[in-house]
């Protein structure tokens with residue numbers, strides 16, 4: 001996984017939903033965690049795996065003033081001043097869930113939201129168990145492959161791959177820009193590429209309208225071709241778009257790989273069982289008719 005999470009957290013977001021959420025998680029996700037944290041002991045030590053900028057620990061703090069909160073993440077975090085000054089909240093950047101810098105049996109509670117599933121579970125689950133006390137509680141809220149968060153991204157990823165294919169829309173657009181630059185807008189060469197590009201886009205839209213819009217390519221193409229930019233400027237914008245598209249492909253591939261399908265869920269529960277973590281509840285979180293995540297909780301034997 002590249003360092004895109006560090007770049008993301010640097011932008012100052014509290015949650016992993018960017019501009020879509022102002023402040024902290026709301027609705028079912030927040031309620032799920034408030035209900036869980038409310039039942040913890042006043043002096044519990046809580047470890048959050050893949051904590052990001054600490055959204056979950058902020059919810060834990062709202063539920064209880066005295067708990068000791070620890071968050072680890074493989075990215076470089078950019079914690080807001082409000083959380084950073086809390087003397088009982090500690091964040092550890094550049095720490096892998098697979099190898100935790102804590103003594104055995106240190107924590108009373110282990111949590112993770114959209115975090116631990118990105119790690120190598122075969123290593124991370126025994127590692128979490130190692131640092132939990134006997135009787136400690138755990139709860140994970142995990143990406144589900146069928147959720148309304150993950151599912152649309154399959155379509156975007158598919159469209160991004162097709163745009164980027166060898167004789168795909170991006171290559172054709174590049175050739176069209178070059179032809180316009182060398183021989184003029186109404187030259188035969190420009191026309192050939194324009195017709196090919198329109199045909200490719202038509203096919204992509206017919207097959208996967210949602211995905212292609214999700215890549216932003218139609219608006220990008222309109223913007224680049226509508227103004228009288230010079231050839232250099234157009235190629236520069238295209239190159240930037242390609243770079244961002246590759247970043248998007250990487251992020252979405254990670255998200256889809258991280259999300260739980262039945263096989264990965266089976267692996268998770270098997271690993272929990274092998275690591276003395278007893279799963280007592282499993283639920284699909286369903287908000288207004290849409291699955292948004294999988295919740296798994298239990299305790300260490």
Ligand SMILES: C[S@@+](CC[C@H](N)C(=O)[O-])C[C@H]1O[C@@H](n2cnc3c(N)ncnc32)[C@H](O)[C@@H]1O
Pocket residue numbers: 001005006014015016049050051052053054055056072073074075095096097098112113114115116118119120
């Ligand atoms: C989708 S974000 C979730 C952040 C936060 N839990 C939240 O709900 O807002 C996933 C986080 O997991 C972290 N992560 C990915 N792989 C990890 C690993 N192997 N160990 C620790 N953290 C990891 C990423 O750096 C990222 O910050």
